Amino acid sequence: MTPVAIAQSREAVTINVAAFLLTLALFGVYVTFLGHNPWDVYYVLWLGSFARMISIESTLTNAAPLMLTALCTAIPARAGLLVIGGEGALVVGALAAVLVGVTLGGLPAWLGITLVGLSAAIAGGAWIGAAGALRQRRGVNETISTLLLNYIAIAVMYHLISGPIRDYERVLKTSSWSIPDSLRVGEMPFIDVHWGLGVGVIACLVLYVVMRRTSFGFGVDILGGNQRAAQVAGLPIDRMVILCCFAGGAAAGLAGGFEIMAVHGFASESLAVGFGYAGILVAFLARQNPAAIILMAILLGGITASGGLLQRRFDLPDATTQVLQGILFMIVLASNACYGRIGFLQPKQKAGA
Amino acid sequence: MKHASSLARISPLAPPEVAITDLTKRFGALTALDAVSLTVRPGTVHALLGENGAGKSTLVKCLMGTYRADGGQIRVDGAEMRLSNPREAQKLGLGMVYQHFTLVPSMSVAENLVLGEEDMPAVIDWPNRRKALREFMDSMPFRLDLDRVVSGLSAGEKQKLEILKQLHLGSRFLILDEPTSVLTPDEADQILGLMRDLAREGRISVVLISHKLREVETYADEVTVLRGGKRVGQGQVSDLGRADMVRMMVGEAPPATERAGAEHVTGAEVLRIDGLSVDNDRGVTAVRDLGLAVRAGEVLGIAGVSGNGQTELVEALAGQRDATGGAITVDGKPFHRTRAEMRDLKIRLLPEDPLRNACVRAMSVAENLSLRSYDEPPFSRWGFWLDRAAIRSHGEELIARFHVKTQGPDALIGTLSGGNVQRTVLARELSEGVRVLIVQNPCFGLDLKAVAEIRSRILAARDDGAAVLLISEDLDEILELSDRIAVMSQGRLVHETPRAAASLQEIGRHMAAH
Numbered sequence A: 001m002t003p004v005a006i007a008q009s010r011e012a013v014t015i016n017v018a019a020f021l022l023t024l025a026l027f028g029v030y031v032t033f034l035g036h037n038p039w040d041v042y043y044v045l046w047l048g049s050f051a052r053m054i055s056i057e058s059t060l061t062n063a064a065p066l067m068l069t070a071l072c073t074a075i076p077a078r079a080g081l082l083v084i085g086g087e088g089a090l091v092v093g094a095l096a097a098v099l100v101g102v103t104l105g106g107l108p109a110w111l112g113i114t115l116v117g118l119s120a121a122i123a124g125g126a127w128i129g130a131a132g133a134l135r136q137r138r139g140v141n142e143t144i145s146t147l148l149l150n151y152i153a154i155a156v157m158y159h160l161i162s163g164p165i166r167d168y169e170r171v172l173k174t175s176s177w178s179i180p181d182s183l184r185v186g187e188m189p190f191i192d193v194h195w196g197l198g199v200g201v202i203a204c205l206v207l208y209v210v211m212r213r214t215s216f217g218f219g220v221d222i223l224g225g226n227q228r229a230a231q232v233a234g235l236p237i238d239r240m241v242i243l244c245c246f247a248g249g250a251a252a253g254l255a256g257g258f259e260i261m262a263v264h265g266f267a268s269e270s271l272a273v274g275f276g277y278a279g280i281l282v283a284f285l286a287r288q289n290p291a292a293i294i295l296m297a298i299l300l301g302g303i304t305a306s307g308g309l310l311q312r313r314f315d316l317p318d319a320t321t322q323v324l325q326g327i328l329f330m331i332v333l334a335s336n337a338c339y340g341r342i343g344f345l346q347p348k349q350k351a352g353a
Numbered sequence B: 001m002k003h004a005s006s007l008a009r010i011s012p013l014a015p016p017e018v019a020i021t022d023l024t025k026r027f028g029a030l031t032a033l034d035a036v037s038l039t040v041r042p043g044t045v046h047a048l049l050g051e052n053g054a055g056k057s058t059l060v061k062c063l064m065g066t067y068r069a070d071g072g073q074i075r076v077d078g079a080e081m082r083l084s085n086p087r088e089a090q091k092l093g094l095g096m097v098y099q100h101f102t103l104v105p106s107m108s109v110a111e112n113l114v115l116g117e118e119d120m121p122a123v124i125d126w127p128n129r130r131k132a133l134r135e136f137m138d139s140m141p142f143r144l145d146l147d148r149v150v151s152g153l154s155a156g157e158k159q160k161l162e163i164l165k166q167l168h169l170g171s172r173f174l175i176l177d178e179p180t181s182v183l184t185p186d187e188a189d190q191i192l193g194l195m196r197d198l199a200r201e202g203r204i205s206v207v208l209i210s211h212k213l214r215e216v217e218t219y220a221d222e223v224t225v226l227r228g229g230k231r232v233g234q235g236q237v238s239d240l241g242r243a244d245m246v247r248m249m250v251g252e253a254p255p256a257t258e259r260a261g262a263e264h265v266t267g268a269e270v271l272r273i274d275g276l277s278v279d280n281d282r283g284v285t286a287v288r289d290l291g292l293a294v295r296a297g298e299v300l301g302i303a304g305v306s307g308n309g310q311t312e313l314v315e316a317l318a319g320q321r322d323a324t325g326g327a328i329t330v331d332g333k334p335f336h337r338t339r340a341e342m343r344d345l346k347i348r349l350l351p352e353d354p355l356r357n358a359c360v361r362a363m364s365v366a367e368n369l370s371l372r373s374y375d376e377p378p379f380s381r382w383g384f385w386l387d388r389a390a391i392r393s394h395g396e397e398l399i400a401r402f403h404v405k406t407q408g409p410d411a412l413i414g415t416l417s418g419g420n421v422q423r424t425v426l427a428r429e430l431s432e433g434v435r436v437l438i439v440q441n442p443c444f445g446l447d448l449k450a451v452a453e454i455r456s457r458i459l460a461a462r463d464d465g466a467a468v469l470l471i472s473e474d475l476d477e478i479l480e481l482s483d484r485i486a487v488m489s490q491g492r493l494v495h496e497t498p499r500a501a502a503s504l505q506e507i508g509r510h511m512a513a514h
């Protein structure tokens, strides 16, 4: 790493830690107003997220889809786009997993699982890739279009599970047919977390390498840094934008695939519980760096994981973890304004020329 | 009434005396200013001269409070000014006219003038305000129609409005950092003349940064010369000759462009444009039905007053703007502005305002130097694996070869001085074999030595057989470099002549005709 890169990551770490501490402090104020001792609340947050093996496992289970949905914002962001369609891409990926999965019962497990995963990824990729294409060819703002695509995806899901692919035998919950048991993926070795985590970590690392170490990633950085310079350099901008959107959407679609294969087994309203939106927060916390997403997803997974315990222990409102996430999101967005402004965090220039 | 006369805010107050003593500014290990002292007496025009990266912009930014100086004092009328406080600088009547425009393009002249006021009320009493603005305009030696929209102003008019805005704000001490690089010589003379007259009348003091010695000789009273962050000369302009100033700046006699290989051979037609039409941002045709051809080993110079479609033409050639009609061909094949074509046909381009148009601010100097070549060996192995070390060392080499003044290849491009950004992009575009070279105002913001060097390099590229399209608002530059000259006016080429037959009057007449 160059000295500038080191200084930049030091800056990011410092600002994020400060943002996180400030968030905790504000959250403490909030719970104090609700009549609780903030230190007790912090302790329970810790208990529910990282204190014991079981809570760590729950944290990691929550982190798995976040890693993948965060990539849906982070990869296009490197090309200069603000995509917020992770929620929709996850749902679309899950639907594709169900639709393909129910037809593949006869195949060997490894092949079936691979095919289901691929279909989920392709569906999610096409979903966000379409938003990228609309932007490049028709000038449609990608933030608006991906937001609308979220609503469309969820509406399509409700339509499908309440009619065309509804499993009428499951009476208590409106849901789709289930995929065959042979396509269900289990837990990873040594740890009680499903394989979505492993895939999420691998996806983040692979995309980190692609973005930081390949000429494609360098081209994307040029484009994201200054589109006019990318034009002068003759870069294939349309193709790069659509590819980045596709890659991001594919990651979120894969998250949907694992929700089906590893968690639910069928599509239902439980798919659209906000992993896509929380992924946006993770991407911003990680400053669109795929490797940093791994850590930030775990951090946010911890908050989600301890949410239930927090609510039960203190009888807090259901939205409490959302409040915490919301505070964190606001502060992280606001902290973006601090970059480049805090003197002691700026790169030290070395002597020369 | 508070706003009855903005004029009242300026004229009764004499401009302040600004005394800078031992001002020092470091960026990390680099000392950009080393104990520089200078005094600007009220009612004078004080020029700052120096090579690219000498510290001129840094000095005035310290004065304006944009940068915090590490040492030294600034006294305004004897009272010590707190450093690093832009508000205070403004309150004391110090104002800066930036090289890039800070106006709101979609608003009118009047709105832009009011916008800058620090105590702008929530509800503006326009009838009264307009009366005040009109009185203010009437008291100025130059005027603009209050109702015109800024986006319709020419570069010279925008520059005037920037100055009017500062005067309206009550600035009595104006700093102009390379104010004339976006202006035609006539506009520059007019504006600098006005500034000098205002100073003579004792209404303002001016600090003028310029690389153009002619402007300094004509309009400045005193001059301070910086080199490598140190003050190396100071004096009355009337006591100093041009040669003295150059010697102080570069420590030697002024270099001349080497017109190497005057007997270069002109080859086949390389770049050809037929019937090109391009719209500007507002959807108005800016380039209309333009045709030209450039041969190998030839410089075609396009002269013209800025705003006659030159920018749109270059943007169309750069792939930054779609043409509405016409064709661009290189070696007889259509040119689609793709990377593969640029590489195979060796097409290189330097647009105006390179930091905005051709650099990535978030990247280092070395990375910016590799924008053309990062996806080829040795920077990309097996076609995709990026070798950042190779990019860095290649950057180091170009930095040395083109004398780019930077703290190193890893420094962010935005930390370079204006002239050094220009050199960086030139280094990138000129470092390898070039077949088609498109350059717009290649010497903007460059110091004397660099101007000669870059012009020599452009001619060397031509001598090696490049087809060069030179678009410049500097007529001297056009005359010096071109083999053929054309004038661009209202989106068309209106006059074309071989250089040997070129007449200044004739070219000037076509430039001025509308």
Ligand SMILES: Nc1ncnc2c1ncn2[C@@H]1O[C@H](COP(=O)(O)OP(=O)(O)OP(=O)(O)O)[C@@H](O)[C@H]1O
Residues within 6 Å of the ligand: A349, B027, B030, B032, B050, B051, B052, B053, B054, B055, B056, B057, B058, B059, B405, B406, B407, B414, B415, B416, B417, B418, B419, B420, B445, B447
């Ligand atoms: N923000 C910054 N960070 C680091 N170095 C800087 C910064 N600003 C300027 N410098 C360095 O300080 C030196 C002086 O720069 P400055 O912009 O004052 O030059 P200048 O005299 O205005 O040159 P030019 O004629 O090219 O505009 C340069 O070496 C430049 O790289």
Ligand SMILES: [Mg+2]
Residues within 6 Å of the ligand: B056, B057, B058, B177, B417, B418, B419
């Ligand atoms: Mg400068």
